[in-house]
Amino acid sequence: MPPVATVAPPAPADALGSALRGTLQVPFYNRADWQAASAAPSPVLTDLPRITKGELRAHSPHDFLPRGVELQQLEQTGAIEEESTSGTSGASVRVIFSRTWWAEQEARALHRHPLIGALLNANPGTRRAVFTTPGCSGVSCFARWLNVDQRTQGATLFVNQTRIPFTLPEEKLAQMAAETVRWAPTFLDVDPVHGAWFALYCERQGLRFPSLRFILTSYEYTSVVHRRILERVFGVPVINLYGSSETGHLLIDHPEGGMTPSPETALLEVADADDQGIGQLLVTTLTNAYLPLIRYEIGDHVERRGDRWLVHGRRRDSLRSNAGRLLTTRQVDACFEDQGGIAHYQLRQAAEGSAHLGLLAETPGAGLMAQQATLVVRLSALLGMPVTSDVVDLITPEDSGKFRLTVRMGGHPE
Structure with a gap:
């Protein structure tokens, strides 16, 4: 994971028009329904077709790359990174983005929170320690052991290498704690389940990290159970960051409740809302030229309250x-x-x-x-x-x- 980038300028006011222009040379959108909907003099977002996860899985990455852009050439020149989604809602999806895109979109979301924005402005190289499900991506993998140097990338230390935190022996937890103490991170970047289990070990040992200013939860739904443990043990704010590999980070906790969007990164909609106001989230991305998504069904339930959002969890759950x-x-x-x-x-x-x-x-x-x-x-x-x-x-x-x-x-x- 690269260091936190500087914040990019906001997206143009005509965000939808810009997003649609970005699809003109993209093979996936060369279909009658998309062509008809986007050809209107003033296209309306809610009139456009949707993209399902099944469609994304079937067509990414090749059919979402602009014509004339070859995946092999992008890989050879080092212009892109490729990841696979976790597969929470089915088989995983290949995701392509530029070398700087992930850091840039993350920075935009993080700066929406005043505490994090102030800390990152003061020190863009702020250190983080990551506790999440390891992926076999060359950084950390539960199928093989990596030393601490191999798990350090810039200002980021990937701490855990175990898929199920509840099976960790005490000596492994002790090693993780010792590495974290030496690293002296400003924040922990945690899957809430992994983070809470590590916090309970630290509580048993009476461990605190003096450098710690906040905890960032992501990767899956953060329960009030996990949040309570993290706040009790470490005594710092727990801030939730929401998004996905294919869309980037979309929402971050607001200090006064709910979550605030990152409008430069994506347009958000609530679709198919019930009488409670809860519906599924549709995402139109604005900044990833290699995976332009219009009204993508991300697979989560949300609720909108004024300018704030509440994430309700996976639709399949x-x-x-x-x-x-x-x-x-x-x-x-x-x-x-x-x-x-x-x-x-x-x-x-x-x-x-x-x-x-x-x-x-x-x-x-x-x-x-x-x-x-x-x-x-x-x-x-x-x-x-x-x-x-x-x-x-x-x-x-x-x-x-x-x-x-x-x-x-x-x-x-x-």
Whole structure:
């Protein structure tokens, strides 16, 4: 991961027009429906077709590159980076962007938060330590061991190399803590599950990092359970950053609640909203010439409140109440707001509507009897169906390496 870049100038006022002009030489958009919609004298975003994940998977990267641009030549000249998405919503997708794009779009999002913006302006080379699911990308990989020099890129240290944090032995956690102390990061960049488990180790050992100013959570949904642990142990603000490999970072926590967008990077819409105002997020990207996306179905539920946004979690992770009402990960997670002692959880809903809650305790061997009793009542009321619970020793991630807080058995409910 490159160091945080300087902030680029804002996108032009005619953001949609600019985005559409960027598709004129792109083979994917040479279809009758796209041509007809974009040919209107004043195209309206909501009148344009959408791009599904299946379409992106089938056509990226080649059909999204402008005509005359050859992938092999871009690779040979070192003009691009190529990544694969995590595959949270299915098979992974190949994503292409310029060498500087990732750092630039991340910087735009980070500077939207006043604390982070001030710190980065004072020191653009601010050090970070990353705790997330390792990917086999040459940086960190759970299939092979890399020394600390191999896991250091510029101002970034990639700390963990283990796919499931709950199986880490104490000596490995001690090594991770020692590396972090030596690195003296200004912030931790964490998958919330990995970050919370590491925080619990630090709490047991009485460890703090004096250089730490904030914690950035990303990669998957940040539960109130994870946030509570990170804030308690490290005593610094926990700030959530939302986005994806294919779109870049789109939203960041606002100090007064909700999330604020990064408008230079993308246009955002709420589509197919229900009577709660919750719908799926569509993204129109503005800055990646090698993967221009118009009204892309990113796969998440969101809600818009004025100029702020609330992320509700993956669409595939949504549940259904007995009355057929959509229940998002965010709505389920709200039941845990005042329930301490829990390191992680997963609520699995059967096809017929009942559900089972697995709780992973902060302290091994803890029965969490009071928490179970409270949560069974709350979740049963939310679902309108019976909920059972137990305490488990392990919760495993998906093949993507990400964890799911809520799971609907038997397929997607929508």
